[in-house]
Amino acid sequence: MILCCGEALIDMLPRETATGEPAFAPHAGGAVFNTAIALGRLGADTGFFTGLSDDLFGEILAETLTASGVDAAPAHRSSRPTTLAFVKLVDGQATYAFYDENTAGRMLSVDDLPILTDDVQALFFGGISLVPDPCGHAYETLALRAARDRVVMIDPNIRPGFITDEPAYRARIARMMAAADIVKLSDDDLHWLAGPGDMADLARGLLDTGPRLVCITEGAKGATGYTARGQVSVAARRVSVVDTVGAGDTFNAGVLAALDDAGALSKSALSDLPDAVVEQALQLGVQAAAITVSRAGANPPTRAEL
Numbered sequence: 587m588i589l590c591c592g593e594a595l596i597d598m599l600p601r602e603t604a605t606g607e608p609a610f611a612p613h614a615g616g617a618v619f620n621t622a623i624a625l626g627r628l629g630a631d632t633g634f635f636t637g638l639s640d641d642l643f644g645e646i647l648a649e650t651l652t653a654s655g656v657d658a659a660p661a662h663r664s665s666r667p668t669t670l671a672f673v674k675l676v677d678g679q680a681t682y683a684f685y686d687e688n689t690a691g692r693m694l695s696v697d698d699l700p701i702l703t704d705d706v707q708a709l710f711f712g713g714i715s716l717v718p719d720p721c722g723h724a725y726e727t728l729a730l731r732a733a734r735d736r737v738v739m740i741d742p743n744i745r746p747g748f749i750t751d752e753p754a755y756r757a758r759i760a761r762m763m764a765a766a767d768i769v770k771l772s773d774d775d776l777h778w779l780a781g782p783g784d785m786a787d788l789a790r791g792l793l794d795t796g797p798r799l800v801c802i803t804e805g806a807k808g809a810t811g812y813t814a815r816g817q818v819s820v821a822a823r824r825v826s827v828v829d830t831v832g833a834g835d836t837f838n839a840g841v842l843a844a845l846d847d848a849g850a851l852s853k854s855a856l857s858d859l860p861d862a863v864v865e866q867a868l869q870l871g872v873q874a875a876a877i878t879v880s881r882a883g884a885n886p887p888t889r890a891e892l
Contacts, residue, residue, distance in 0.1 A: 588625055588708045588842055588851070589633045589660060589700075591725055592618025593691050593715040595684075597671035597831070597884070598644045599618040610672060612643065615884050616691075617713030617743045618833045624839030624874060624886035626654035630846055632641040633706070633822040635660040635728075637694035637721065643668035645689065662698040666690040675829055684714065684748060694721040699728050702736070708851045710842065711762065712741035714748050717755055717859050737851050739768035741838050744775045764796040767856050768845075770838055773804045786810075786817065799864065801871075803837060806832075809872055818861050820868040823876035832884025833875045839886065840871030 597615035602608060614623075618636070625632040632650055638644050638661040647668065651658040662866040669687040669692065686692050694715075702709075709732045716722050729738055742759050749755050759779065763769050769792055773785060780788040785802060789812045792800045802810040808822040844867040845851050850859060870892075 587631045587635050587657070588707045588710060589635055589702070589706050589845065590618050590622035590625065590685060590710045591635045591728060592616065592713045593669065593690065594619040594634070594636045594647045594661075595639060595671050598670060598672040599831075599882070600675060600862060609723065610785035612646065613884070614647050615671065615832070616669070617741070617835050618649075618710065619647065620714065620835035620884045620886065621710055621712075622651065622656050623654045623840045623884075624878075625843060626651070626656040627886050627888040628839055629655075629889045630839075630843045630845040631705075633657040633660050635662075635700050636715070637661070637666070637692070637698065638663050640665050641668055641670040643670070652842075659706065660700045662694060662700075664690045664693070666693055673831065681831060682745065682748075686714075686718070690720055690722050691715060695725050696720070696724050696727050699724060702732060706736065708737035708739065708770040708842065708846075710739045710741075710838065712838075713743045714745055714756060716742060716762070717745075717748055722758060722811065724858040726758055726762055730765050730806065732788045733765040733767075733882060737768070737853060737856065738766045739770065739838070739842065740766045741834065742775060742779075743834060744778055746778065746885075760795075762794065766797050767853060768799045768801070768841070768843065769797045770803070770834075772834060773802060775804055786812070796880040801841060801868065803834060809868045811868050813859050815861060816861070818864045820865060820872055822872050825876045825880040827879045828882050830862055830879050832886060833879045834886065836878040836886045837871040837875040840874040841867045844870040881885075
């Protein structure tokens with residue numbers, strides 16, 4: 587099983603009523619939630635751990651997970667409210683306003699962490715859930731524990747406007763990336779973390795800190811995977827973009843699903859990945875992401891749609 591660990595929230599997506607008035611429609615979302623949904627739809631054995639509310643929105647999240655074949659049993663349930671994220675689209679690019687105080691997700695603590703069963707072979711972390719405490723500390727604790735004997739992947743999916751204590755956040759991400767086997771960053775995230783410079787040099791610098799595979803996405807340009815062997819690049823698929831909500835999250839799922847298909851979700855396999863396996867992982871990532879951006883909202887494809 588691949589256990590996705592992080593936020594589940596309701597994206598309030600902009601819509602227009604029949605009379606032309608602006609409105610918002612609730613859709614299940616969250617970066618890590620989207621990756622879990624995408625993995626489930628790609629046929630991977632997937633579980634999801636988060637702080638999940640018993641409220642109306644929490645039920646929507648739970649039902650959406652089940653519908654995509656994701657096991658929500660590991661989630662910690664509580665009566666606290668669900669996080670809401672109001673989305674604004676500008677030229678297809680999403681910006682967010684979060685309502686997250688005292689929510690089921692944010693108040694998750696170390697005491698709520700799941701016991702990892704033997705069937706959990708890999709864990710995925712990322713998103714805004716790594717920013718605030720207590721949930722950020724809880725996810726970091728789980729990642730560092732799991733990294734001793736299981737594959738860990740992280741995609742910080744950085745939202746600078748959500749970060750209130752930048753030094754503490756940078757330190758947490760650095761610790762988690764150093765413990766991770768796979769790190770995925772967008773080009774913007776890479777430069778936010780590592781500063782200016784040649785992207786390949788910065789990515790290879792991350793390899794020196796611990797990860798076995800570093801994936802860098804560049805939107806319409808495609809993605810590149812860096813390993814000790816070298817680097818592999820694949821081009822993005824050309825599609826008509828409706829919006830980019832969930833694109834990177836779907837890419838993450840494609841990478842994990844392809845590595846799982848190849849029998850490469852183990853520490854030993856990741857220590858010496860053939861270029862062909864890296865290419866397959868990137869190809870599935872960009873292929874799945876291309877379908878997601880071609881339709882509204884985070885709506886990842888099923889394996890059959892590929």
